Amino acid sequence: MRKAERSLGVVFFPAFDWAISPTHPEREERLLYTQDQLHEEGLFDVEGVREYKPDVAERTDVERTHFCFPDVDAVTTRSHLVSAGGAIRAARLVMEKQAERAFAMVRPPGHHAMKCVRGARGFCNVNMEAIMIDWLREHYGLRRIAIVDTDCHHGDGTQDVFWHDPDVLFISLHQDGRTLFPGTGFPIESGGPAARGRTINIPLPPGTGDEGVLMVIRELVMPLLEDFGPELIINSAGQDNHYTDPITNMNVSAQGYAELNSILNPDIAVLEGGYAIQGALPYVNLGICLAMAGMDYSMVHEPDYRAESLRQDPRITSYVEELCRQMPRVYHNPPESPQSAEHGMRDGDWWVRNKSIFYDTGGFQETQKESALLCDNCRGVLQIESQVGSVRCLGVEVPLDACPACQNRGHAIVEQAQLKSAFRYVQLIDRVNKQYSRFGF
Template identity: 50%
Template sequence: MPKKTGVIFFPAFDWAISPTHPEREERLLYTRDQIFEEGVMDLPQIQEFAPRLATLKDITRTHFCVPQVQNQVTEAHLIAAGSVMQLGDSVVSGEIQNGFAIVRPPGHHAMRVVHGNRGFCNINNEAILVDYLRHQHGIRKIAIVDSDVHHGDGTQDIFYHDPDVLFISFHQDGRTIYPGTGFTNELGGPGAYARTLNVPLPPGTADETFMYVLDNLVLPVVKDFQPELIINSAGQDNHYSDPLGSMRFTARAYADFTKKLKPHLAVLEGGYAIETALPYVNLTIILALAEIDYANVKEPDYVPGKFKESPEKVAQVHRMVEHLSEIWANKAKVDVSKIFGTGKHYQRNKFIYYDTDYIEEKQQEQVRMCTDCPGYLSIASHAQRGHRTSVRVYTVSIPFQACPSCQCEAYDIYERVKKQQEYDFVYLQDKLTDTYRTYAKNKGQEWITEG
């Protein structure tokens, strides 16, 4: 028998930013009603899975939660991340051919260092999945395609220096929408140049241009990258009825996108048109994954040819696609030293705003410029909430592909910084040995979790 499409629902009844916030449980409940009313879950091609809990160790493999994981996540977050991991295990084992995690809370705005909630996200479900699959199943090359109206800045941040993760995000132009990032010059760090590709689309972009970007950039790049696994951050706020975006995608276009991309896993991100979009978009994505005809699924107010795109904006997108395609095609010829310098470390300063928790964070990020591996990463972070509450942390992350020299040097830096008085917390994340260390200055104590 052909393999099935796995589906997990987790509405997170006990988690909400506020009772009337756009990110609330009804986002999934209308979808669930629609799908059960249509009898989709009774089809032989569909298999429903029960959610499961991620462990705290699964979170620390990806994030530095300040001061610790328990301060930043609820049980709902652990179930959302665990549900994604459940489907990942089922795909890798061959139990299902693909899956759709229809879960909340979402995650693609959560960065490597977590001081609070930003963009409705505390932890990054897709990033946690990637690190879990690498640790548990030895998977190396993974592609993440983010179709949310908002730039997936958290996912980009986590994998910016990772040559084995291709991250492509197409989204509404950051000059017109949160989080104000995701431009074509954001291309990855010195060891992962062009592994990050951003396509900022002008407001009003509709299906035809959506498909042009997919056919002429996304699909060719993903094919050339040859990933072992493809993940879709399935944000649906590019839909024409979404209250937070200004795009014009339809449910049919989302289905066509899914059919062409053939992701192994789709993970729900944004999408806030609870009645007019989500039930139809989610339904077509499930049908497309299961290779079931979705031609008759249409929004009640859908009118063919309703949205006309500006020829100037279409031409702008075509030029951008051509530019990014050239960057991808010529990435091996680029002398990265001319972009990132020739020093021992590449450094960049970042300002990060937590729009939900009103936290302002300044980061100084350094990556070791190593010829044998992607290099270890260190981040000095200063976060402030208001005028009185602030915290300074220092983090060191050793990647899965680290060479012995970088691993040894990273441990030395961690031990040296522990002796300084500048930071409230010092963290070490060693993905090679699955080890996580936390040093709290005020207690003079260190906690070590080993795999």
């Protein structure tokens, strides 16, 4: 009888009846070969490893996290609610102690979905990890959570959702934004005024392989996690750093991914991108499952794996070494960000940034003005004014543990906005009173 060292719940949901479009990378076929591989390996017959069905997220679960304009139904399909529900189920498995570790192998992905959602960007509509974390906090009162995003693309959505949150440490490893979508994720992006140093971006040069990524995890990420002391570690497990991925330029193998998870030892992993669906995903997903369950993964290899052809360029190695030396400063002693409209600047009591966000999947541009109240007693109320075309919308968030003044302020802003009717849609997220409401048609 094969036995797992740590029990692992796998929420496997390949959504075999959903695609963005028939030939889009995010299509029905994406997890087909992964399913074949996991079933052929008999993974779910291993004692301690079980397959679970996802929950279906409620509209409230989305509205707790995102400002959705015009509303949740307009920017999501059932597949997004199932995928978010899959992440919630994974969290539930761990919290209810049905499994020590959980992997939500669900699609579509979510890490490019930002706080304010007007449509789809980077194949993402809503943010699965963020919805899961806010659900966890509301239902289990968790506070300090770390997310390590190992997708090849910068997790700009997750970064945006937790930008002002000092209790979430967001670390993203990705191919350098100068060479890949979404073009962000530089060390200077380190968090809002109340959460400086809680966003850590680690851009890696194209061609980085197992050696470089594992070096970053071992020497940079692990010490930061140790210092931060999270109650839960979450891996945004994108698999597009793989050497065969069609839309990126990295050189990581299934072995590398498995070892990464073995070192990182996340409580929960949530699948993100990864589009080498035949040559990479079956092996990478298997490797991650085995590593999370504490089982031997040394025999998991891609059929075309040749270690020598994936050897990392020494120049990359020395660049990564330098990154590991420099980056802890961003966490321990974050530099003042430059005062500019783009990076944010003080405007009276508010910290204001202007953003222009391109929805590549939807093909439109959103302009945003994000204002966070500089409050001495709490994180401060947050408001986002969003405009696409001529449609202006307003989202107001009273964050967790907001002080009474900020709670009142948040409700007052919403009231004012309704009186002035300058906005087509207004949404209020009041995390203190667990009140999620929307106005406008």
